[in-house]
Amino acid sequence: MKTAGRISLIKPSPTLTIQAKANALKAAGRDIIAFGAGEPDFDTPQNIKDAAIRAIEAGFTKYTPVGGTDELKDAVIAKLLRDNGLAYKRSEVIISCGAKHALFNIVQVLFEEGDEVLIPSPYWVSYTDIVYLSGAKPVVIKTNAGDGFKLLPSQLEASVTPRTRAIIINYPSNPAGVSYTLEELGALAEVIIKKGIMVISDDIYEKIIYDGQPFHTMASLGEELKRVSLVVNGVSKTYSMTGWRIGYAAGSEEIIAAMTKYQSQNTSNPTSIAQKAAVEALNGPQDGVAAMVQEFQKRRDVIVAGLNAIPGVTCLKPLGAFYVFPDVSSYYGRSFGGKTIAGSAEMATYLLDEANVALVPGGDFGHDDHIRISYATSMEQIEKGVARIREALLKLS
Numbered sequence: 132m133k134t135a136g137r138i139s140l141i142k143p144s145p146t147l148t149i150q151a152k153a154n155a156l157k158a159a160g161r162d163i164i165a166f167g168a169g170e171p172d173f174d175t176p177q178n179i180k181d182a183a184i185r186a187i188e189a190g191f192t193k194y195t196p197v198g199g200t201d202e203l204k205d206a207v208i209a210k211l212l213r214d215n216g217l218a219y220k221r222s223e224v225i226i227s228c229g230a231k232h233a234l235f236n237i238v239q240v241l242f243e244e245g246d247e248v249l250i251p252s253p254y255w256v257s258y259t260d261i262v263y264l265s266g267a268k269p270v271v272i273k274t275n276a277g278d279g280f281k282l283l284p285s286q287l288e289a290s291v292t293p294r295t296r297a298i299i300i301n302y303p304s305n306p307a308g309v310s311y312t313l314e315e316l317g318a319l320a321e322v323i324i325k326k327g328i329m330v331i332s333d334d335i336y337e338k339i340i341y342d343g344q345p346f347h348t349m350a351s352l353g354e355e356l357k358r359v360s361l362v363v364n365g366v367s368k369t370y371s372m373t374g375w376r377i378g379y380a381a382g383s384e385e386i387i388a389a390m391t392k393y394q395s396q397n398t399s400n401p402t403s404i405a406q407k408a409a410v411e412a413l414n415g416p417q418d419g420v421a422a423m424v425q426e427f428q429k430r431r432d433v434i435v436a437g438l439n440a441i442p443g444v445t446c447l448k449p450l451g452a453f454y455v456f457p458d459v460s461s462y463y464g465r466s467f468g469g470k471t472i473a474g475s476a477e478m479a480t481y482l483l484d485e486a487n488v489a490l491v492p493g494g495d496f497g498h499d500d501h502i503r504i505s506y507a508t509s510m511e512q513i514e515k516g517v518a519r520i521r522e523a524l525l526k527l528s
């Protein structure tokens with residue numbers, strides 16, 4: 132059967148593919164260390180589950196307004212004010228089926244053929260494909276490990292053309308855990324204002340940030356920035372709620388209205404029950420988040436030290452999120468059992484086949500010298516997995 136041309140522009144999410152492959156091998160009895168996961172390994176907190184159960188029992192199981200319930204919008208508005216110092220009205224907020232859905236809708240309503248959208252790399256695997264599906268062109272700005280994978284104002288300025296409409300920025304970042312100081316953001320903001328482009332800020336890892344660093348979303352840098360910003364966030368990562376599919380966006384009334392219209396013709400409202408759970412996540416006790424972050428930080432320290440102790444591997448210390456993005460390229464060109472490691476894809480296949488470790492090739496994030504390892508797994512698995520990677524790499528000659 133013939134499929135539409137736009138389908139050939141995109142690939143299946145590489146992270147979800149690796150996860151599925153690892154799960155299939157596990158089910159077949161292989162002792163796989165799953166370093167591919169893009170989600171916390173903690174359970175959704177009980178108070179949140181209880182809110183969903185109460186919603187079901189109360190019959191809160193029908194359509195809600197397309198853009199989400201007022202109750203959840205108000206919880207989002209309160210969160211944005213409390214955590215980010217941002218004031219929004221209900222008409223400036225939309226609830227979607229995950230942050231990915233919010234990003235997709237933003238891109239669909241804003242961009243079209245001829246537009247360019249800037250994406251600093253290493254980038255989250257979905258940004259480029261989401262932009263392709265709108266007809267616009269993703270323009271990747273490659274950052275350097277030497278700069279801590281931070282986008283420099285000079286790089287941003289040099290990448291803007293008359294066709295540039297926006298930048299999609301994500302920090303703490305997936306995959307490298309990059310974060311920015313207020314000063315660094317200020318310098319980027321100056322370029323954004325000067326060039327008259329929009330900012331789509333993916334703040335999904337806002338709360339998963341280490342060493343007591345503060346988080347500032349771009350829109351909080353002043354009225355001018357707020358006017359050109361769309362703030363995207365959700366409950367998936369902060370509250371271990373990836374399966375519930377609740378995300379949100381805040382921005383100008385006009386754009387939010389367009390997104391609501393768009394959403395009304397595809398998904399309609401996000402799940403009513405999940406919306407009730409998200410209200411509890413945002414308004415309820417927040418101490419579970421701090422405990423989770425503390426555990427992630429301990430794991431980060433162990434995995435970074437373990438990887439850097441492998442000869443020829445270098446790994447920056449992430450400032451947030453739950454991934455590391457080590458450079459393993461000194462092993463490229465080497466072989467084992469007649470197979471040569473040409474790049475990150477072969478490396479990921481080799482580590483899965485030889486070491487039973489599932490991880491994602493860095494090429495999918497725009498940096499082929501690297502691999503992405505998720506440490507959203509137990510300390511025991513982390514130690515075992517790093518030992519296996521070490522052994523497998525040292526077998527290459």
Ligand SMILES: *Cc1c(COP(=O)(O)O)cnc(C)c1O
Binds near residue numbers: 228232305366367376
């Ligand atoms: C996980 C992730 C998302 C998607 O979050 P959902 O709310 O589950 O759709 C968005 N952006 C980044 C960078 C992510 O890692």
